[in-house]
Amino acid sequence: MGEKYSERKMETSAINVTRVTEFFLLGFQGSQFLRNVLFLLFLVVYNATICGNLLIITLVSTSKILHTPMYFFISHLAISDILVTTITAPNMLHILLNNGGTITLIGCITQFCFFCSSETFECLLAVMSYDRYVAICNPLRYSSIMTSDICIKYAAMSWLLGIFISLIVSITPSKLNFCGPNIIDHVFCDLVPLLDLACSDAFIVHLEIYVMGIPIVIIPTSIIVVSYTYIISTILRIPSSTGRQKAFSTCSSHLIVVIMFYWTMFCVYVLPTKGRSLSMSKTLSLLYTVFTPLINPIIYTFRNKDIKKAIQDIYYKHRI
Template sequence: MYETNITIITMIHLLGFQSPQSITYYLFFLFFIVYCMTICGNLLIITLVSYSKNLHSPMYIFLTQLAVSDILLATDILPNMLHVVLVKVNRMSFVHCIAQFYFFCVSETLECLLLTVMSYDRYLAICKPLHYSSIMNTHICLKMVIVTWILSASVVLIHTLTITTLQFCGPNIIDHFFCDLAPLLELSCSDTTLVQLEFNLLGSLFVEIPFLIVIISYVYIIVTILQIPSVTGRKKAFSTCSSHLAVVSMYYGSLVCVYLVPTRRQAWNISKVLSLLYTVVTPLMNPIIYSLRNKELKKAAEQMINNFNKNSFKFILKVGI
């Protein structure tokens, strides 16, 4: 009996959503459509920015990286969740579980950092317009992008390696739809104090401090906009940052909801539903929010469609001739 208790876990069972069999295929279809829309929407953002020279500015470069982050998150979570919905209990190797946790944390950390530099970009554009081009040029923008990726990948790697030093001896069942930290640590028979302290420290550095920077940036932005004498000028200035503000509110709002929910076993069902907000809903809504509220993206989409139609028409004429 003692030897059974200290058996090292090699396989993980994800319970996912314990939904009635009658709605299984409806849930699968719903999440499949969400995944397809998420990938297509974010790829559209990347394509439009790459296609239109008018969009080769720091704000849209950051936006493409946000789209890449959303694709990474959706691909890390949703395909496996689709499998869980169908089979109810999904078996995955422990290495696969740790890898899923790593890429999940990388994409979330990257999103926090990108939203922060995007808020700084909007602060410079609205509050320091005369110095914007000298401070936020393409060269600086690319450096920021590289730093955010390196920071996200390296810091999360250190944290993940710390987790792998723990001993996981069971049970090997995770009552979630992906390998998150809290349910993962429940499988450990080691002291997890160091991991939890490390998580709290990294959370402060890469979630709370960036969020504080975002808030401070928008306080200055709002004050500056209110000082603009004309109503038209205020609307125009606010329109340049409204999409980003909506994304920030949705993303951090969902994180706050999840962390406010107690992680006791009886709260897992609520926690799973709330986790959908920042793992599934946010990557889906980001391109929708930016596409609907951004005139430059709409204009680039129209130009791309018109050019495609013209080229298709010319090709048909050549083939016909």
């Protein structure tokens, strides 16, 4: 199917150079039964992700006990998770049903732009690490440091940074020439497989990726590492085991989310791809586009006493 499609939907310019106008996303190739099973699995995961993150957003906005900086950031993280999975999952489901799917060059760049913006917003995890550092290492000054105005500014800066970087890394690829194969063996329009099909030199795009990696990877990672170094050092100095356990429980959920996010991104974009099968690359991509947005609300729900209490309060309120 992919070979037949590669002969179509191309334009020939005045200088007789073939220009690709659409791409064919292969998705997961296999039997109809396997694709139907994957479709049902991803459909359930997608709906559960939307419901779980909407639950967190609703609880944080309606429950007074959750009107704190930490839950404010968690609600924004939930919005980001909804965007990430909504940008990729519906099109992925369509590809599974039809054993592949077409997407225009503009549509491909647009999908990557929104995806990059949502993923870049995850740098808010660094802000959340700083919030936990202040709460544990400087508890007496917490309310004066993490004010509502500061929290809004941090969230706004994270969103603006995501939009700014996504525009930069999306505009340049849109100006590349695509004149060869138009088959993308992936589940969505990620930048790496798209650049592999470019006929023109993609050096500038790769340079932009490395430069943009400083504000979206190196700086947030450094903040997280430094914050948790101080947090762990402070917790270890607490004399009672009960006090240490209570202090660690306030940041354990966030630490798990941080490890999951950076581990999956590291495996996909940092580890060498040589020797890695395409199926493995697509499976790793599913971890941070489909399953991580699902696991995040589960972690914050089942490992957080305040959210459990907020759910119980709403349940008993409507029961009465």
